[in-house]
Amino acid sequence: MEAKNAKKSNSKKQTTNKKTQVKKVVSEEPKKNSKKEVKVITKKTEPKTTKTVVKEKINDGRVTSNEVTNLIKIILAVTVIFLIFYGITTLVTKNKKTEQLNTGDVVIQYDEILLGNLLEQPKSEYYVLVTEEDDQYKDTYSTYLNTYKTKENAIRVYSANLDSGFNSAYLSETSNTNINDIKDLKLSTSTLLKVSGKKVVSAYEGNFKIIEHLKTLIK
Numbered sequence: 001m002e003a004k005n006a007k008k009s010n011s012k013k014q015t016t017n018k019k020t021q022v023k024k025v026v027s028e029e030p031k032k033n034s035k036k037e038v039k040v041i042t043k044k045t046e047p048k049t050t051k052t053v054v055k056e057k058i059n060d061g062r063v064t065s066n067e068v069t070n071l072i073k074i075i076l077a078v079t080v081i082f083l084i085f086y087g088i089t090t091l092v093t094k095n096k097k098t099e100q101l102n103t104g105d106v107v108i109q110y111d112e113i114l115l116g117n118l119l120e121q122p123k124s125e126y127y128v129l130v131t132e133e134d135d136q137y138k139d140t141y142s143t144y145l146n147t148y149k150t151k152e153n154a155i156r157v158y159s160a161n162l163d164s165g166f167n168s169a170y171l172s173e174t175s176n177t178n179i180n181d182i183k184d185l186k187l188s189t190s191t192l193l194k195v196s197g198k199k200v201v202s203a204y205e206g207n208f209k210i211i212e213h214l215k216t217l218i219k
Helices: 002-042 046-103 138-149 165-170 207-217
Strands: 125-131 156-161 191-196 199-205
Touching (some): 199 207
Parallel strands (some): 125 156
8 A cells, every 4th residue: 555655656746847947938939039039039120220210311401401501602603793783883984974074064954944934044045945745746846956055155945835734824826926915925836035135036946947047057
């Protein structure tokens, strides 16, 4: 009986030992596998890619700032060049105006007056060219008068618009230039008037007569 009990106990121990060994083997394998999995996870390269992205962003920022700097330089250069040319143009224009004033260049500007003030101008002797709005010979008159203005004995020339609303009282179908009072003045077409001593001393009525008289003035 004791021998049988000893065999049973030994067989139980062997069985227990086998189970323990199996458990150990089973328990060891997952541990090994878990270690391997941990090693695989640690081999991921996420930090490296993050660093690369950060570097690329930094590089992109540098390129953008360089482009902005270059653009600002270009704008400044263009502005400086524009200012230089503007200054040169202004100086040249001023010099030309000064030369014209000094040399008495042929630039005639007529002071336009109202016919009501025909006899009230400050000069004792002057011409008044009265023209209609649609007179096609205006440029011809100006050409002759510009030449006349350069002569030493030239007298002042004024202008008046016969079609102006302010001069409507002096527009009539028949002309009257032989007057003592300005209220009696009547004009029917373009006319060149010569005033002396507050009186109309000569009148050249119509395109033909105006041009003929201007031709005599420039001889």
